[in-house]
Amino acid sequence: MNEALIQIGQQAKTAAYQLSLLDTVTKNRILTLFAEALIDHTDDILAANQKDLQNADQMPAKFSDRLKLTEQRVADMAAGLRQVATLPDPIGNIDKGWQNDAGLMIEKKRVALGVIAMIFEARPNVTVDASALTFKSGNAVILRGGKEALNSNLALTNILRTVLKQNGLDQNAIQILHDTSHETANELMHLNQFVDVLIPRGGAGLIQAVVKNATVPVIETGAGNCHVYVDKAAEAQMAVDIIVNAKVQRPSVCNAAEKLLIHQDVAEKLLPPIAKALSDHGVELRGDDRSRQIVATIKPAVEADWSTEYNDLIMAVKVVDDEQAAIEHINRYSTGHSEVIISDDYQSGQEFLNQIDSACVYVNASTRFTDGFEFGFGAEIGISTQKLHARGPMGLAELTTTKYIIRGNGQIRK
Incomplete structure (x- = not known):
């Protein structure tokens, strides 16, 4: 020694x-x-x-x-x-x-x-x-x-x-x-x-x-493979604002959003303006087949994209059948850091809060708030993604x- x-x-x-x-x-x-x-x-x-x-x-x-x-x-x-x-x-x-x-x-x-x-x-x-x-x-x-x-x-x-x-x-x-x-x-x-x-x-x-x-x-x-899910009851401008903030404000940090999931019922309506807003900020989008059929400029995603923490102006996009499919995807690929649902439906929000197994789970707010200073702790020693002794900021x-x-x-x- x-x-x-x-x-x-x-x-x-x-x-x-x-x-x-x-x-x-x-x-x-x-x-x-x-x-x-x-x-x-x-x-x-x-x-x-x-x-x-x-x-x-x-x-x-x-x-x-x-x-x-x-x-x-x-x-x-x-x-x-x-x-x-x-x-x-x-x-x-x-x-x-x-x-x-x-x-x-x-x-x-x-x-x-x-x-x-x-x-x-x-x-x-x-x-x-x-x-x-x-x-x-x-x-x-x-x-x-x-x-x-x-x-x-x-x-x-x-x-x-x-x-x-x-x-x-x-x-x-x-x-x-x-x-x-x-x-x-x-x-x-x-x-x-x-x-x-x-x-x-x-x-x-x-x-x-x-x-x-x-x-x-x-x-x-925790490494932060953070997700934003846009529910079928999402308000359009709120979705754009939250996603851009979560991805763009400071993309190199662990509470920046890395993945975007969107309900199939609103994908054709909401994905184009969301993709444009992200593209205007220099974000490269990588998506599944369904998202690429809606927005042609989205590049094809590979399996590794769903588990990657980019820490960069890159975001992977997936169209999901429903909220349960989004929850299952997040719980499979998440690092247990921070996840968001954007929805005006109270029941959908509650189901997301109850079923997502991450340290911080949000309804209608940016992942960027997962921070000791923002939580009123003054500063933070780190954000724990484990479950024993400490969890979260x-x-x-x-x-x-x-x-x-x-x-x-x-x-x-x-």
């Missing part, structure tokens, strides 16, 4: 103990100082990010968009920090309390997980989001970002660590690995002695590699566990 990594783990464990003792007022004050420091050092952050962009000049546009920082994106990160400071602190909350037959007073109390490790790709905002949420929830964090964003991530973590040090706190509450090699990432996946949970955040390949190889407990965050509560506090007055078990 890498000695440097073991030291990082030991430092994180020590810092996590200090964090567990911090009061909410102190944590909120530090989060506000984090935000101020980011704004004060915006030029330094953008200069570091520019180095990353220059090094990654051959990167496809869908990935460089994730990597790029602007003055507004730095301001957004700072806003996220301030919002986390306003959120209720889950640490110390009592979920429930009772007295058992022996007279013991039992309480179920919220506590931090301890040390959280994160492996993520070229998205510097994850560095700040993860640091904010882990700090507020009393956890130390070990960050391993992609090599493409190394300069940006180092600049951001150095700013946050400096704030901690200046305020008499252990700066090792936030650590980032300078070594971005696969070997070090693999060793981090096996750092059971120090890491309590590992959260991968990125594409399907990264997530599956972590899930298959890690011995540290993993919370699986993970905020502060999902970064805690529980322990039982038991008070007696001399009881012994008979």
